[in-house]
Amino acid sequence: MQVLVTGAAGFIGYSLCNVLVKKNNFKVIGIDKINSKKKSIFNDRLNILKKNKNFKYKKINICNYKDLKKVFRSNHFTFVINLAAEAGVRNSIENPDSFIKTNLVGFCNILKLSKEMNTPHLIFASSSSVYGEAKKYPTSENTNTDNPISFYASTKKSNELIAYSYSKMFNMQITGLRFFTVYGPYGRPDMAIFKFFRNILNKKEIILFGGGKHIRDFTYIEDVVEDIMSIILNKKVLLKKFNIYNIGGGSTTSVNQIVKMIEKITKTKSKIIYDKKQNGDVDKTYCNNNKFVKEFRRKKYTSINDGLLLFFKWYKDYFN
Numbered sequence: 001m002q003v004l005v006t007g008a009a010g011f012i013g014y015s016l017c018n019v020l021v022k023k024n025n026f027k028v029i030g031i032d033k034i035n036s037k038k039k040s041i042f043n044d045r046l047n048i049l050k051k052n053k054n055f056k057y058k059k060i061n062i063c064n065y066k067d068l069k070k071v072f073r074s075n076h077f078t079f080v081i082n083l084a085a086e087a088g089v090r091n092s093i094e095n096p097d098s099f100i101k102t103n104l105v106g107f108c109n110i111l112k113l114s115k116e117m118n119t120p121h122l123i124f125a126s127s128s129s130v131y132g133e134a135k136k137y138p139t140s141e142n143t144n145t146d147n148p149i150s151f152y153a154s155t156k157k158s159n160e161l162i163a164y165s166y167s168k169m170f171n172m173q174i175t176g177l178r179f180f181t182v183y184g185p186y187g188r189p190d191m192a193i194f195k196f197f198r199n200i201l202n203k204k205e206i207i208l209f210g211g212g213k214h215i216r217d218f219t220y221i222e223d224v225v226e227d228i229m230s231i232i233l234n235k236k237v238l239l240k241k242f243n244i245y246n247i248g249g250g251s252t253t254s255v256n257q258i259v260k261m262i263e264k265i266t267k268t269k270s271k272i273i274y275d276k277k278q279n280g281d282v283d284k285t286y287c288n289n290n291k292f293v294k295e296f297r298r299k300k301y302t303s304i305n306d307g308l309l310l311f312f313k314w315y316k317d318y319f320n
């Protein structure tokens, strides 16, 4: 089976490809816009993947329709998994143009080509940010998503709407995944848990916005990959043409609690600078994962404490 994964040099893309390539029946084409040869976590991830004969990397920007078309035309993908995106709430406020290009134009290129090539199943990354400031928690797939409070969130909400209409118009099998704050080995250096470990261990200050009171449903990467794999391997998802799933652990931790846990794990005191709440940041995310758990008989998700310990173990190996 041939699988196209976009954003393959990214955190979730890499982690998914790394599991897919170890299954003998999957041949993975990973695309990303990353090309630099200089040392970066993107290239470190790609170098691991390139060691496996089931993985092929192509440097392609999903906004480039012509290049993308060549890849679609020269392969027969059973699954197209679109994880390429400009991510990050704050970036989307400062640099909306790149979000328009990748998250909207690039996403539509993927949709158009999946339709043209009759791709059996398109899976794409949405985000818990579509829930905005919800009235009730935990949020389920039925919770209202009409009030995203950042531009990033509205691009993800737009993806869901456009994908829904494509699925209806052209009878396409499409699944959207609302990920909740994913963390773990080979994670994103711009995200809170990675930054906190790095700065605390290097005795540098950490900045806590909004008094560190934000609450997040932090979800361990291996759980996310396991969920995506269940969707790929299980035919149940095909019963409905268009599906949306929350992908999250279903428990919450405040940023202040995370800092305390990291201090304990690293046996190092943090130096905290408090700053005001950032524009576009929601106070809370909390995943109701009942739909996924029920449909896929999903067992326990990794606790935040275990996940942080696993991250710390990886972090020490990676930087030593």
Ligand SMILES: NC(=O)c1ccc[n+]([C@@H]2O[C@H](COP(=O)([O-])OP(=O)(O)OC[C@H]3O[C@@H](n4cnc5c(N)ncnc54)[C@H](O)[C@@H]3O)[C@@H](O)[C@H]2O)c1
Residues within 6 Å of the ligand: 006, 007, 008, 009, 010, 011, 012, 013, 031, 032, 033, 034, 042, 060, 061, 062, 063, 082, 083, 084, 085, 086, 087, 088, 101, 102, 106, 125, 126, 127, 128, 178, 179, 180, 181, 182, 183, 188
């Ligand atoms: N990590 C999370 O907590 C989280 C939460 C909710 C949703 N998501 C979504 O999941 C997906 C993966 O997230 P991630 O954390 O792995 O992010 P990431 O930034 O690590 O990975 C995204 C990858 O996409 C690539 N990319 C960006 N624009 C591209 C383009 N135009 N063409 C080709 N490649 C391009 C980047 O180079 C990067 O390697 C994204 O769609 C993101 O919005 C992530």
